[in-house]
Amino acid sequence: MRRTFLHHSFQLLLASSLGALALPSLANEYKEIEWDELMPEGWKKKVILELTRMRRYGSLMDGDPRADEAYEKLKKVWDAAPPTKTYLGKKIRIAGYVVPLDAERMQSSEFLLVPYFGACVHSPPPPANQIILVKPPKGSKVRTMDAIWVNGTLLEGKTNSDAGTSTYIFNADKITPYR
């Protein structure tokens, strides 16, 4: 019972409203996926377990050293979130929000795709496996927190064993506004 509850809140936390709004996938070569599916099953279970353990901190006040410690721990887990192999090298279609990386707007440049609105402003940011580095096709123009659909090929990002961070790289073929 508790587990289902947590699972739900977890999904709510990460998968964002976008996933819930996603239209049924159309019959084309790009498989439409949800953010939830980018988390490896094993890791998801581990995190849920972790979160369950943390639930006993629920009554702690802000600034409590135990709460800070738990937060630090969570941040480490977030940064080290591994990618799932399921969709690597596959053509997929996913909806998300834009976080631009460059101050330059004349040419299209790389940006990050995140699952929920405001991820660039609010902390904590999403786990590493919920951030996609998008390499857009030429001529596409996006702005901060635009909601978009991206079609393309998902690849594994640079894995840095030292930091443990790994992300997805997404070679985008097509970017369309989310409707």
Added chain:
Amino acid sequence: MLIWLRIAIQSALARRGALLIMVLSTAISVAILLGVFKIRDDTKTSFSNAISGVDLVVGAKGSPTELILYSVFHIGRASNTIPASLEKTLVDLRQVAWVVPVQLGDSYRNYPVVGTSIDFFKRVKAQGRHLQLVQGSALNDPHLFDVVLGHTVAKNTQHRIGEQIAISHGSGSGPKQDHSNSPFRIIGILEANGTPIDNAVFISTNAFDALHDIADSGLQFARLNPDSQASAFFIGLKDRGSVFSVRRQIDSLPNSLMAVMPGVALDELWSSMEIAENALLLIALGVLITTILGITATLLVSLESRRRELAIFRAVGAKPYQLLSLILAEAFMVCVIGILLGWSLLQLIILTTNDHLRKEWGVVSEPSLPNIHDGLALLYLVLVVLISASIPAIKAYRMALSEGLNPPS
């Protein structure tokens, strides 16, 4: 046909005072209209051409937009500086690939002086390309007083490689305490890239510190002292996807730092400018409507005074459509001459003020031919003027002959 042209010109000459005022008012309205459009376009492009390749800009806690405006566009002033020694701390952060210091606050003939390291030329990109030198070489560390000039600076000051220049302490021109005792030597000139880099003068951070030491104490220049200050650091990451994580690490350092994602900050600035942009469009629309109303009003009044003239034309056998085309042709000419005059006026204003605009506002504006946008607005202006001119023209066409010859007093 020719005779009608002559009559039209003679008639216009007879009323030259009123017509001149009509042309002038059209010219001024057109200049304002095109000016508003130009300001809108130029601010947008000026801000779209910023640096790329920089993942985070680190500065003292404060407003992110201000930090980006100052460190990237060299506009405004820094709210606070941060210790230059932090560079080491930042380099040591996981995922950080490179750190470039940016020191600002000094100027050379009104052009901002940027104190930085050799890495600036290797790492920072403009228009998606690495910085290119037209001549000479980039900064190299052993030579303390080397200077690299941005393209516009070199063009406007006519400096050449090997020339020695004196960089002033503080910003602004005029007789400041200039550092004539610290001879900087130009070693490189950058290629134009349409970014704020074009308008900057680059020196090494050590030289920047030395400049201040000399100004403060008159001592010979010192080495990089531990309490030297930087305005900002540009950071590049090994993996761009880890930007959130690195930003969080920097934010939680004890030095009350702020790490800003340049793209996000620029978009924030953008959305706040959207209001101003819309306001400018509204103003332009207002100007357009006023212009049209003004021209129509003047036409109506002038027609009232031309009643007798038109009636005489009718009396000597002019066909109604000839009167119609006479009036419309005049309105058209007034409009066209006004537009040409207004456009020239605007180009003149841009030519005389673009230096100031660039230095004070960071907006690059060059004289240019009207674009499609301007052309449409002008076409619209001409069409509406012709339509509104046809109202008095039709009135004249339908006016009874006797009524025109014996106007009510």
